Amino acid sequence: MITGCGVVSPLGTGLRPFWQGLVAGRSAVQPIAGFRADDLEPRAAAEVRDVPRTDLDRAGAFALEAATQALADAGLDPPSVDPGRLAVALGTTLGGMRLFERWLDGDAVDEIERVPYYAPAVRVARALGCGGPVATLQLACASGTQAIALAADWVRTGRTDVVLAGGADLLCRFVVAGFNCLRATAEEARPFDAARRGLVLGEGGAVVVVEDAAHAARRGARLRGSVLGVGAAADATHMTAPDREGRGAARAIEAALADAGLTPARIGFVSAHGTGTPYNDAMEAVAITRVFGPRNVPVNSIKGAIGHTLGAAGAFEAVLCLQVLAEGLVPPTAGLATPDPACAGLDLVYGEPRSHAADAAVSTSSGFAGVNAALVLGRAG
């Protein structure tokens, strides 16, 4: 069961501003202000504006804030949980990269131990007194999705009662220059649009509380939804380009559906990875159409609104799915005006939000090195 959500997003901190911004079709993409970017091209990104920049461990700060929110949303006070049954599963692709940049430049860096990828999870675990499993998932842009999948597995197999699961990533010169040099970026994110040119990076953190059903029932917890199934598969074709036929992405979705015991017809919404790069979106159109058939299920992408938040993306999209199921409303795909004919198999939601009741949703993520991961999420009640 999922009993709490916490969000630190470029649209605002907290579930409400995140959701309201998505429903309004708002984009948080702006010129980069948080670090030197005058020599970067493109230089637009979706930054978190309401978390102080004085904390250079931004991913850790995002993760801790999102985890704290999620616990409060779940009505959980850490001391009320057996520490050995309280766990953390986080995805990130950059970890303490701002600290790393400074340290490598020869600057004195406080809290240098927060450089590694595992550091945000350690920060959360120490702050909240977790004594159960603590792991960092490293599946590039599918990290957040796989973190929630691992959390669900831990709870299902009785390894723990409560997991803070999600992802956090930050913007910095390292990553913006990197995606720019791959020619994967654009000034505007336009997922699935005929005129899309590339992705726009974002930052933030999203964490959900994955909780054992009996544990949640004993304390009378309000449910936000459930993880019904998880799946993963590799392309095994190319390090940076997705398989054009979307075979790995389709197999990950199919595996998650099989894990949930659901047919594709039972899925009422798909949150696409939808980065806005020509190859990714075309690949996903093939994969989603292959699994669900042409135009059978509403699809959107939130990367036009909050950018591509890398290791956090899948966690944001899991929260999105829970909100879509709870509210019966699918936010529009910000940045999408004219769907690419190559994506004609998708029933894309754009322009306006769409009222749409559904019991289950799929979130799909893909990343460098050919990784794919998918979640099936269920509506509460």
Added chain:
Amino acid sequence: MSLAVAVTGAGTVVQDADDSRSRHASGALVIGPDGSVPLGHLPEGVRARAVRAERVTQLLLAAGDRAINGAGIAAPETRVGIVVGTAFGCFLTNAAYQRRLAAEGPAGASPRLFAATVSNAAAGELAIAYRLAGPSVTVSAGAASGLAALGEAVEVLRAGRADVVVAGGVDALGGALADWLTAAGLSFGAPPVEAAAALVLERPGRVRAELGRIAGHAIGFEPDPAGPAAGGGLAGAIAAACADAALSPPEIAVVVSATPPALVALETRALVATVGACQPRRTKPALAATGPLGLLAALGEAKPGVPVLVLDVCPSGHVAALVAWTREAA
């Protein structure tokens, strides 16, 4: 009782030919005196990719090839998964990329290097090289990453998400990482050695030969590993791993660990609370490869048909425990 998983292949790369952990059935590859990773055994196409790859990928390809060939994987490619544990992943690549970016500006940003600045690059290269298209997971839990990966691989098999999983731990060492370890005060007692260990894991019953079986696993966390009361996280992990293996902790015959001296008191408290007073067999720290190498050493050295407990304890607070059975006597 949860399913025990068979270890059917192993490949390792170590720095020291005399390292006792090289005494597993498949032998070990040894890093050259000039620091070169042994790649000569790789098939030509794989070797060509490996030569161009970053060091952590080279280490995993070298070990993975040996493990895959030793096991003789017969499953369809979509039924073979990969789970890799790494403490620091692409740290050295990050440093190389960032230094050029800092020195030359965005014009110095290298697409080749940037593409390898994801910690799952090594797993991705292994997947491409051997057409392994099942689930691919890379996990980091500090120096407990290797055992965490083996545990996750066991769960992939138990859940039926793959028929075979290539799993293990790898970390590349070098100047930038050594400097950072010193600056961060992350002490392992002895300087960690560079190593990779890849194991092939399969559901029992369909395998030709086994090196042993993994019966239980767990990871945990010590919020204050240097504190006087630390040990609860590791004790919990030991108890959970033993329960997973349907064993009572005192039944453990051999304990293997590379716990840093500063954390031995923590480990002792955890062992006394679970297994009982005992003297673990000490191995060298090798970051994420520590646990998998310790497991292979135990499977090769301990008496036939006994349960062994392998521990990883990292100054970061990450801990892991894994219970395995040595191969029955012929």
